[in-house]
Amino acid sequence: MKKNTTDDVIVWNSFRNGNDEAYILIYRKYVRDLYLQGLQFTRNKEIIKDCIQDVFTKLYKYRATIGETDNIKYYLLTSMRNQLLTTLSKEKIYVDTESENTNSESLFEKNIEEILIEQEENMTLEDKINLIMSLLTDRQKEAIRYRYIECLSPEEICSLMGLNYQSLQNILSRSLKKIRQYVKKDLPE
Template identity: 30%
Template sequence: MTTSTHYPQHDDQYLWALLSKGDREAFGEVYRRYFPLLFRYCIRFTVDRGLVTDMLQDFFSQLYQKSAGLSFPENLKSYLMVSARRKLFRYLQKSAQLPASLDESTFSAFALELSPESILINRQHTEHTTRRLQQTLNSLTLRQKEAIYLRFYENLTYEEIAGVMVLKEVKYARTLIYRAIAELKELLAPEVSALMLR
């Protein structure tokens, strides 16, 4: 009878140290913790769930094979998101879902939906207002939607967002989010005014 190892919930550095020595249980724990998060993120770039699943299986397999001797990244979550995002783009290129030259400005979609847990939703909102808010989210640029997702759905810092999205400076991450929020406020202003007059 085997007993499973207990790993501290937030000690990624400890896990990584074991993983870099080829510890299979540590790898299993990294996989368990981060596969769902990476899947939720990557599936927003494509509706092809099979492609994302295959890519992530390949991604984690390579992570295990190449982890020996790797130094611990400053932030494991951000590191894995950056790496998985890069690998996903290569998969999308091979499947002809992206142009041959990797230019993020040519991406056609990044799905960003409202969720009950999102800070953007309020229980008092009417169905019409919620629908209007979703339409407004859909009108944001792909990069704005990705930045909003990383900030409010995954709770990444501006520094981490800049790293994941391969932005040259942290201020670009802030600008993307501030502009997105400004657009949301502007587009929803009539709805808010109407609610206040009721």
Template identity: 25%
Template sequence: MHDMLDTICLQNIACSDYKAFSHLYDKYWDLLLSIARKKTGNIDVSMDIVQDLFVDIWQRRSSLPQIDDVRRYLISSLYFKVFMHFRHQGIQQRHVSSYITFGVDEQEEDFLQLLEGEIQHNHLINVIAESVEDMPERMRQVFSLKYHRSLSNLEIAETMGISVQTVKNQLMRSLQHIRNYIPEHLSHPTAFLFLLFLLS
């Protein structure tokens, strides 16, 4: 059952209610930290990832989409944060699953919810990869240099021999391409809202 108080809390956050933000932070910090720690095996890295997640929410508060299941949304967003951490560390996606373990003391309901979220996350990543393959050549190159090799716009421009403005234009179009591609290939509404949050 969805927590309506969480939904109201998120709506208040969108109106810059810091008290509501603090409530959400305090309520879900321990859960998200526990999940992140099981995935990364490092408490300091996990704390940074969870902190970064909440910073993103506050910074994007005015453009947050309508979210019914806030708990699931936060967990899905955390999965992506952890995935990005692994990617930046040079860990291939196929190895990410080896970092995912669940404790035997998990409540069954929580275990099933986390497992379902993991499946949704993996599906989302696969669909994004498909959408990238569907991009025009130059757009795909710019996107890959930005999000796979983490180059700056200037570095991409120098690497490809194009202007920084062209890089910006291609990145904007690539994200729009993904936004347009996702609804046709991903039916789960929570995952779609999660994607909009990440790419907005």
């Protein structure tokens, strides 16, 4: 068993047994991941924050009866995705992520200097990544994010997105092909 898996089991079981510090640790470690995932579905920051709150409220409320897991991140991403889909369908919100602003605000407090330095360092790279990601469909973006940013296994992604293995491979393959074509075209000769 990997160290992260072992750590997740220990923290998760401690939380399930009533340890509030474990709950806080889980929140602090994964809230940013959930927020970034929310941005894949909508740019409405209030809906994203509400869904995160709902996920953690339910988690706390039902902690004595929830099952075991050896991958907290996967468990929370699945819960967040389900919460977002439920909320968005109830609200009948149809999201066009191509036309919305791609800037995201942080849930974490940073001082002005840190923000300015980070923005300056990441501006060019972020612009290129956003341009490349804009070439992909929403489904391709979601698959790429889970696989290469969240580092989820293909099996976890298939379960999360409701795909079979071959469909996931096709989506990833087409996405990477589009990315390669753009990068190859963008490189100076």
